[in-house]
Amino acid sequence: MLRGLYTAAAGMIAQQRRHDTVTNNISNLNTPGYKQVNAVGRSFPEMLLHLTGVEGDKPRKIGAVNTGVFAEESLSVHIQGDLYSTGRSADFAIRSDLQVPGVQFDGSGKAVDENGNVVFQPQAFFTLQARDGNIRFTRNGSFTVDQEGYLVANDGSYVLGADNNPIQFPQGTSIDRLTLTGDLRFVDDLGADTGAQLLVTVIENPNRLVNEGYGKFRLNDEDAGLARPLAADDRVEVRQGHLERSNVDAAQAMVDLMSALRAYESNQRVIQFYDQSLNKAVNEVGKV
Amino acid sequence: MNSSMINAAMSMHAMQRKLDVIADNIANLNTAGYKRKTASFEELLTTLKRQDERFAQDGRKTPLGYTIGWGVRMTQVLQDMTQGAVQVTNNPYDLAIIGNALFEVVTNAAGDRAYTRSGAFRATLNEDGDIVVTTTEGYPVVVRDANGGEGPLLVPAGYSLNVDESGRVSAVSADGSDVVPLGELKLVEPARPDALLLVSDNLYVLREDADAAEALRDIQPGADSDVRLVQGSLEQSNVSLETEMTELMMVQRAYQLSARALASADTMMSLANQLRA
Numbered sequence: 001m002l003r004g005l006y007t008a009a010a011g012m013i014a015q016q017r018r019h020d021t022v023t024n025n026i027s028n029l030n031t032p033g034y035k036q037v038n039a040v041g042r043s044f045p046e047m048l049l050h051l052t053g054v055e056g057d058k059p060r061k062i063g064a065v066n067t068g069v070f071a072e073e074s075l076s077v078h079i080q081g082d083l084y085s086t087g088r089s090a091d092f093a094i095r096s097d098l099q100v101p102g103v104q105f106d107g108s109g110k111a112v113d114e115n116g117n118v119v120f121q122p123q124a125f126f127t128l129q130a131r132d133g134n135i136r137f138t139r140n141g142s143f144t145v146d147q148e149g150y151l152v153a154n155d156g157s158y159v160l161g162a163d164n165n166p167i168q169f170p171q172g173t174s175i176d177r178l179t180l181t182g183d184l185r186f187v188d189d190l191g192a193d194t195g196a197q198l199l200v201t202v203i204e205n206p207n208r209l210v211n212e213g214y215g216k217f218r219l220n221d222e223d224a225g226l227a228r229p230l231a232a233d234d235r236v237e238v239r240q241g242h243l244e245r246s247n248v249d250a251a252q253a254m255v256d257l258m259s260a261l262r263a264y265e266s267n268q269r270v271i272q273f274y275d276q277s278l279n280k281a282v283n284e285v286g287k288v
Numbered sequence: 289m290n291s292s293m294i295n296a297a298m299s300m301h302a303m304q305r306k307l308d309v310i311a312d313n314i315a316n317l318n319t320a321g322y323k324r325k326t327a328s329f330e331e332l333l334t335t336l337k338r339q340d341e342r343f344a345q346d347g348r349k350t351p352l353g354y355t356i357g358w359g360v361r362m363t364q365v366l367q368d369m370t371q372g373a374v375q376v377t378n379n380p381y382d383l384a385i386i387g388n389a390l391f392e393v394v395t396n397a398a399g400d401r402a403y404t405r406s407g408a409f410r411a412t413l414n415e416d417g418d419i420v421v422t423t424t425e426g427y428p429v430v431v432r433d434a435n436g437g438e439g440p441l442l443v444p445a446g447y448s449l450n451v452d453e454s455g456r457v458s459a460v461s462a463d464g465s466d467v468v469p470l471g472e473l474k475l476v477e478p479a480r481p482d483a484l485l486l487v488s489d490n491l492y493v494l495r496e497d498a499d500a501a502e503a504l505r506d507i508q509p510g511a512d513s514d515v516r517l518v519q520g521s522l523e524q525s526n527v528s529l530e531t532e533m534t535e536l537m538m539v540q541r542a543y544q545l546s547a548r549a550l551a552s553a554d555t556m557m558s559l560a561n562q563l564r565a
Contacts, residue, residue, distance in 0.1 A: 012560070016290060016292075016556065017354075017356075019290075019292050019552065019553065019556065020290070020291045020292045020295065020356055021356070021357075022549070023291075023292040023295045023296050023546075023549040023553065024295050024356070024357035024358070024359065026296070026299070026542070026545045026546055026549050027295055027296065027298065027299030027302075027357070027359040027360045027546060027549075028299075028329075028331050028357070028359075028360050029538075029542045029545065030303075030306070030329055030360075030538060030539065030542055031329045031330065031331050031360050032328075032329065034331055037355075037357065040349075042345070071354060072343065072345075072348070072354070073348060073349065073350045073354060074350070074354055074355045074356070075349060075350060086326065086368070087368050087370045088326070088366060088368060088369075120349075140330065142328045142366075144364075144366070144481075144482050145480055145481070145482060146480070146482060147480050147482060147483045147495075147497070147498050147499065147502065147503060148502075149480065149502070154328060154330050154363040154364065155330075155363075171479075171502055172479050172502070172505050173479060174388065174477060174478065174479040174480075174481075174505070176369065176388050176481075177388075189514070207349040207350050208350065208351055210336070210350075210351055210353065210355070211334050211355045211357070212333075212334065213331055213332060213333035213334035213357065213358070214330055214331055214332070214333065215330055215331045220351050223351070250541070250542075250545060253545070254545065254548070257548065257549055257552055258552070261552045261555060261556060264556050264559060265555075265559055268559045268560070268562070268563060271563055272563065275563075275564065
């Protein structure tokens with residue numbers, strides 16, 4: 001069979017994946033704390049072609065080809081989204097610009113040294129404890145205070161405090177009377193400490209986070225060492241009454257959507273051409 | 289069906305819900321005591337396509353597995369309880385709260401309570417000819433007398449109502465010579481706003497499973513508190529048309545963009561159908 005037929009089919013599937021990813025970015029244009037995802041493609045393993053059957057000659061090397069492409073990884077872009085004010089006291093937004101000594105990060109949050117080593121910018125996250133006890137990380141700080149006084153996320157996950165326990169406000173305290181200090185403690189309108197302190201976790205390489213959906217990320221067990229609590233000198237601030245906008249670029253998303261569609265179409269045409277070639281081979285070659 | 293199509297359809301549905309919330313806010317631009325609603329959004333679940341060890345090639349940045357998102361959903365409608373502007377009306381039955389508090393009203397003969405921010409009260413006459421102060425829907429406002437007993441606010445016939453900034457209510461005779469203390473207005477602060485449920489007529493009720501002592505806190509307005517009462521004024525809705533219009537534009541464009549993604553996904557399916565032309 002013609003090799004390129006399968007290559008083009010693989011191309012169609014890969015473009016479909018890219019299209020799905022861009023559609024999901026567009027869907028989450030207004031989701032607080034959402035991080036844009038890019039589909040990264042990889043070509044199929046190289047295949048070395050030889051010319052064989054030439055009389056009295058050794059097989060001759062023609063060259064290497066890749067016989068297709070697939071969407072290999074979905075990469076979240078963990079760069080800062082814009083903050084906007086909501087006026088709700090239980091909304092929080094993280095602004096982080098974490099630095100690594102001796103490294104200068106570019107706008108996309110990575111740095112490449114002269115040897116080609118890549119360092120990714122660490123990012124800060126709110127720490128949640130899901131109802132099943134697992135730890136999750138999120139940038140969506142749209143929290144509420146439940147009836148027992150716990151600070152919870154949309155799905156009821158507890159927001160963890162610096163003591164690694166869920167934050168619970170004392171009875172009769174309204175979140176509207178509490179202010180978040182620079183060191184992330186909650187103080188009341190008289191300046192008295194409530195004992196609650198927000199836990200912000202720094203992930204050294206945010207690419208190792210696995211997107212779980214619902215705006216939450218988790219770390220696999222082997223990557224647990226990448227998380228650490230926020231240190232005093234980290235360049236992170238948490239703003240109360242604000243949320244972080246999704247960092248999806250709508251114009252770029254539209255362009256990506258169109259290009260994924262057209263690339264899909266091109267692959268489809270290639271399949272049609274192969275089909276025509278096959279048609280000729282089957283029906284016309286040797287026709288009397 | 290390809291996942292782009294499901295994804296775009298889900299998010300158009302969510303955007304539609306957000307448009308509904310915005311429309312509600314705009315419709316209540318001039319409703320006294322109305323508190324703006326905001327919709328909170330959340331990404332939907334993602335599916336993780338497993339990849340085996342051979343996928344862990346050099347240059348790969350993420351752990352094994354390929355995640356696909358399925359769109360967005362609206363999780364909850366939250367209240368923005370910020371203060372609205374206070375407008376002077378010179379109607380003695382209009383009361384405005386400055387600060388975070390709610391009036392308490394009685395909604396039925398069994399004595400069930402509801403809470404409201406709207407201070408546009410009116411005078412209704414009972415069978416004895418006394419004036420009962422009620423909401424526009426006729427629910428009596430709760431006052432507390434000196435002994436802590438609670439009851440409706442009754443102003444004797446021929447007397448006018450006087451409320452000071454601490455919520456103390458008195459009835460004043462026409463010539464001003466007789467002042468009858470009537471107790472103080474009961475104001476509560478929602479310590480757990482989530483325990484309150486917005487029902488019709490700008491009224492909040494406690495959720496059935498909520499603990500009233502935990503969710504609401506009695507407060508004493510006045511000079512040494514951050515809550516004050518103003519008679520003859522009304523708190524306007526805290527909706528700002530500029531904010532709503534910009535939100536509307538953003539949602540509309542996001543909706544359009546999702547519709548484009550849906551059309552594009554449709555084109556892809558059509559292309560797949562035409563593979564064998």
